[in-house]
Amino acid sequence: MNYPTKFENLLDLAKLPWFEERAGRLVLADPALGPTIDVHTHLALAYGRPNSVDLLRLWPRTEHYLPPASPLDLDVYINKNIDPAALAALTNDLSLKSLGPHGMRRTHTWPNLQREMDELGVLKSVLLPIDFPFLSDNAMTWLQATREQTHAVCFGCIHPYRPGMRRSLKAQIALGAIGIKFHPAVQLVRPDDRQAMKLYRLCAEYRLVVLFHCGPVDIETQLGRYMSQVRHYERALAENPDVPFILGHSGALQMPIAAEYARKYANVYLEVSSQSVSNVKTILDTVPRHKILFGSDWPFYHQAIGLAKVFMATGDDVSLRKAVLWGNAAKLLGLSV
Numbered sequence: 001m002n003y004p005t006k007f008e009n010l011l012d013l014a015k016l017p018w019f020e021e022r023a024g025r026l027v028l029a030d031p032a033l034g035p036t037i038d039v040h041t042h043l044a045l046a047y048g049r050p051n052s053v054d055l056l057r058l059w060p061r062t063e064h065y066l067p068p069a070s071p072l073d074l075d076v077y078i079n080k081n082i083d084p085a086a087l088a089a090l091t092n093d094l095s096l097k098s099l100g101p102h103g104m105r106r107t108h109t110w111p112n113l114q115r116e117m118d119e120l121g122v123l124k125s126v127l128l129p130i131d132f133p134f135l136s137d138n139a140m141t142w143l144q145a146t147r148e149q150t151h152a153v154c155f156g157c158i159h160p161y162r163p164g165m166r167r168s169l170k171a172q173i174a175l176g177a178i179g180i181k182f183h184p185a186v187q188l189v190r191p192d193d194r195q196a197m198k199l200y201r202l203c204a205e206y207r208l209v210v211l212f213h214c215g216p217v218d219i220e221t222q223l224g225r226y227m228s229q230v231r232h233y234e235r236a237l238a239e240n241p242d243v244p245f246i247l248g249h250s251g252a253l254q255m256p257i258a259a260e261y262a263r264k265y266a267n268v269y270l271e272v273s274s275q276s277v278s279n280v281k282t283i284l285d286t287v288p289r290h291k292i293l294f295g296s297d298w299p300f301y302h303q304a305i306g307l308a309k310v311f312m313a314t315g316d317d318v319s320l321r322k323a324v325l326w327g328n329a330a331k332l333l334g335l336s337v
Contacts, residue, residue, distance in 0.1 A: 007074075009072065014026060031121055047098045048136075051138065053101050056109065059107040075277045128155050128211060128248075143172060155181045160187075179210065184227040185213060196236065209333065210244070215251035215253055241266070249274045259283055270287055271295040273296055275309070292323070
């Protein structure tokens with residue numbers, strides 16, 4: 001069945017059979033469509049100063065970086081829906097405003113994410129911190145804040161040029177980290193850098209998953225765009241067969257190369273956040289089914305946006321839908337559902 005891909009705003013997704021609007025919020029129409037594991041989410045990031053956002057405070061409304069009132073096209077790469085004004089606000093929020101407790105990021109807390117999860121049948125969300133070698137400690141902050149939250153799965157993050165990588169990694173593992181987030185475009189390190197290769201060897205030793213931001217998205221810096229070219233990832237994938245690598249965003253705007261790597265290497269998985277409906281269908285048709293994972297990139301985007309694409313792309317294939325939404329991630333990350 002063909003579904004519309006263009007909507008007036010977020011709540012307009014209630015036109016689709018999988019969602020309803022209740023009291024001004026978008027919710028899953030049938031709990032049987034779940035459960036879901038979202039392997040790509042974030043809380044408020046802080047750089048330059050310690051995180052001053054109360055990560056356990058509930059706000060009446062989450063201020064997503066793609067405003068809910070924005071027109072929505074599900075068949076383009078998701079950031080194409082962000083207009084210039086919203087993009088400027090996003091950039092400001094992640095730079096200057098990351099120094100304090102204000103801006104949109106003040107609402108990017110665990111209770112706000114948990115509320116959205118409850119409304120949409122998302123049972124667990126994987127939190128992905130991003131850190132520099134100095135002047136940030138998002139990983140430890142998030143791990144400590146969410147340690148008692150049973151529906152949170154928090155990864156660690158070690159910048160490859162951080163002194164004492166092993167010591168820092170062990171401290172994050174002690175707080176429950178089961179994987180590492182690596183963002184070449186933000187951390188400004190190529191994924192095949194010699195220090196990065198040392199980090200992967202540590203991940204193999206401690207049996208950790210690595211989730212990459214993978215691929216250019218056209219809203220990063222020119223240097224960040226170069227760092228995240230998908231061709232730069234192959235050496236890491238090929239030379240570390242004992243490390244499960246998740247290619248976040250499925251290679252972004254270079255999806256075909258990421259899909260090729262997922263077919264070529266047994267240790268490579270694709271996470272489909274931000275991809276268009278057409279690209280999600282292509283991934284489902286060309287990549288082994290057990291290697292495809294759901295992600296939303298919250299709080300950049302409402303979790304329902306990614307769910308809508310998976311529902312459309314899987315159609316009546318219930319077993320495929322369940323594998324993508326939770327089965328594959330549960331097996332890879334060792335999570336019970």
